[in-house]
Amino acid sequence: MTDRHSSIQFQIRDLKAELSAAALESGQMVPETIAGDLDRLSAMIESCGQARIAGHDQNKPLADLSRCRAEATKVSKRLDELRTEAAQRYRQQIGSDKDRFEKLPETIQQQQAPAAFGWKNAFHRMTSCLDELDRIKASLLDWEGELERRELKRKGVPFGDESAAAVHFADSEDRPTLSP
Incomplete structure (x- = not known):
């Protein structure tokens, strides 16, 4: 259990770093609510990692x-709301020049429209942060x-390959069917 716990904690740490980088590039601060939510999630996972499954309360770790x-x-x-906001601000900054702008090399984009470039990167x-959250x-x-x-x-409940081996029907008439 601790391997999963540690792995997820590393994923959250990476997510926080990615969020900070996005905030720096766009000049946008990561809202305290998201930072607080990530800290709370990290604490919850820490608690799950430290928990020992007690014989009398098997559902607590799952809950x-x-x-x-x-x-x-x-x-x-x-x-996702922040990502939508970043896209809207990018479109506002770049206007109708979007297609031409995106064909330029990134260094030129950054020189010509630094604010738009920052919002695009944000x-x-x-999007990377959302992907990381999906992995978490x-x-x-x-x-x-x-x-x-x-x-x-x-x-002692069979599951997976064991459950297939545990279910044995002697006669084809004994097999369940959806046919009328």
Whole structure:
């Protein structure tokens, strides 16, 4: 469990760095709410990583991980709003010259319209941040699945290839069917 925990914490750290870079490029500050949400998510994941599965409360770790995914989804929505804002500001800065501007080398873009260039890069960085959040949510989902499989195994419930081997029908009439 700690490997997943550490990996997700590294992903959050990378996400914070990417957000800071986007803010620097656009001159836009990362809203305190997003920074706070990421700190809260990091603390929640830290708590999940430190938790030991108690025999009497098997659903708590799963519920905690589910809350972590909900928090990550909330951050995704806020980041998507920032990405949309960056795109709008880029379009405002560049106007009808967008196609010509985007064909220029980046160094020329930065010289000709530094504000537009910053907003364009902020948009791309926000897209990268959203992709990273998707990977974090996938990692959390994988972690949940690992805990569920471990719990099924502890209870002796077959799953995966074991469940296919456990289901044996002696006669084709015994097999369930959707046919009338």
